[in-house]
Amino acid sequence: MPNFRTRSIAAALLALALAAALPAAAQPTKDAAALPAWDDLTAAQRDALVAPVRQRWNDRPEKRAHMLSHAERWQEMDPAQRERARRGAHRWQQMEPEKREAMRALYSRMKALPEGEREALRTQWKEMSPEQRRAWVKVNPAPPERPRER
Numbered sequence: 001m002p003n004f005r006t007r008s009i010a011a012a013l014l015a016l017a018l019a020a021a022l023p024a025a026a027q028p029t030k031d032a033a034a035l036p037a038w039d040d041l042t043a044a045q046r047d048a049l050v051a052p053v054r055q056r057w058n059d060r061p062e063k064r065a066h067m068l069s070h071a072e073r074w075q076e077m078d079p080a081q082r083e084r085a086r087r088g089a090h091r092w093q094q095m096e097p098e099k100r101e102a103m104r105a106l107y108s109r110m111k112a113l114p115e116g117e118r119e120a121l122r123t124q125w126k127e128m129s130p131e132q133r134r135a136w137v138k139v140n141p142a143p144p145e146r147p148r149e150r
Contacts, residue, residue: 102133104142 038046057064077085092100106125110118128136 098134101142102137104145105137105140108142109140 041049053067057067060067074082074085092103095103106121110121113121125133125136
């Protein structure tokens, strides 16, 4: 019998898989409330929901630690943090490539700075014109993007 932690991690992995599989524009329907809670699903329904995660887990042993880490972080988030993460992921997916590259450059630079300098750069960025931002990104490019592995 799986323990609570194993079930929690499995539920978090499932939530991540479902969030990644849903189209960005998908909205819950009125019928969503009529769907059963996890514990009320049949074994076949649970298996259908978990199958994508199981497949990814089995196909990519080198990514298992990463998947588990994400699932554990997701479990630690409160509902407001999860919603903020969903909105951020959606905003990122909808962002134009040039702006996404600028955000990658800004983020990589900011994470290397102490808090005071980070706040100064954030203020400076907000005051820059689009041309000034493009010039800043040319001088401070983002690190090469790693291909996404799923």
